[in-house]
Amino acid sequence: MYNFDFVRPATVDEALAALADEDAQPLSGGQTLIPTMKQRLNAPSALVSLLGIEALKGVKTSDGTIEIGAATTHADVAAQATGYPALAALAGGIGDPAVRNRGTIGGSLANNDPAACYPAAVLASGATVVTSGREIAADDFFDGMFTTALEQGEIITAVKFPVPQAAAYMKFEQPASRFALCGVFVAKYAEGVRVAVTGASEDGVFRWSEAEAALSATFSASALEGLSLSAEGMMTDLHGTAEYRAHLVKVLTGRAVASAS
Amino acid sequence: MKLKMHVNGREVTGEAEGRTLLSAFLRDGLGLTGTHIGCDTSQCGACTVHVNGRQVKSCTMFAIEADGAEVTTIEGMENADGSLSVLQQAFQDHHGLQCGFCTPGMVMAAAALLREIPQPTEAQIRAHLDGNICRCTGYHNIVKAILAASGQPVAMAAE
């Protein structure tokens, strides 16, 4: 790994000042960034650690909304987001205990891995990504594989989730990496049902609108019976073909509906 | 950069570059070679240590991030008189190791589990070991050792 300066700000303003240098990069849990730096796929001149900024940590619940600080670890979300059980369960199923003790929601969203879990929860919940400069609706945040609406020097500070009436995340785990070979998050709100799919598309997380319409009319796995998802644009790799993934999406959506609570 | 931390209850100071991994600082800086490096890519868990009581993969954390922290490695797991702890002894008694390469990580992961759940079920043990890979034992004897260390019978479903 190439060397770099290590910066430890105590406030968001100090972090932004350090990130004004375009070769500097934020470091959160490091569970994605450190491995890519070891491979020299990434060589920032400075790493700006967000984990020392108390204002970026914690889970707050206020009528109907759960707000999670960007530097909150997966383990803390699993333990503290009790007001949104499907979200807590998703966090508790990421990777393994050591990854969950370091990895954070902000790092996961900024990275937007096409097989990551949190993007599905954020998109299905119609959550709001709060950054150092603005608020971004989930529908405008994810911009294809490993790409988001974030600008250079902009950091995620928190995510606000409206709590649904019922929800569930179904993850078909790729047993070696423990990422989602395919994952579906279903969330039912008074205004309708949202369905977000991760691990399947070459464009990263997406909403399955036909399923949303069918489930908004009847919230039951049987409402999906006539639907099918095209394999076009789905990923093919050694773990599964595009057709397999398209099929899995439907199976997992049905299971998510059946277990939503 | 200068850094200071408590490792196995002892205050240590040292020098590290930004890129120095905690695993390298423990092994090369402090000579605590019980923490093993298997994959160096956060897959195998051989490098598992506790930082402020939480299990982490020391190959995927910078030493400077542990500045001021309480770090526990496998060298800190023995009893005060130097004998093996209950958990370590259980690994020996139940043949929870063969080559022993994964064992420091397995013991550290198991110790974190038992602190959180003093009497875990077999399923909870297996789920907790998701990030710890052993290429020798087939895991059954590791699971038995952890059941035994928690004072439970070692009869297992999945054999």
Ligand SMILES: Cc1cc2nc3c(=O)[nH]c(=O)nc-3n(C[C@H](O)[C@H](O)[C@H](O)COP(=O)(O)OP(=O)(O)OC[C@H]3O[C@@H](n4cnc5c(N)ncnc54)[C@H](O)[C@@H]3O)c2cc1C
């Ligand atoms: C063995 C293993 C298994 C895993 N399994 C899963 C899994 O099942 N599901 C899953 O979803 N993920 C999984 N992950 C990934 C894990 O969840 C990471 O923690 C996560 O993707 C990145 O979060 P981080 O806090 O570690 O970010 P970092 O690695 O610190 O950063 C990742 C990227 O985001 C940027 N960044 C970080 N924080 C911010 C911020 N607040 N604002 C703007 N940019 C920021 C960084 O500059 C970097 O580019 C796994 C990882 C490992 C090692």
Ligand code: FES
């Ligand atoms: S050496 Fe750290 S996880 Fe394998």
Ligand code: FES
């Ligand atoms: S005992 Fe050899 S790797 Fe586990």
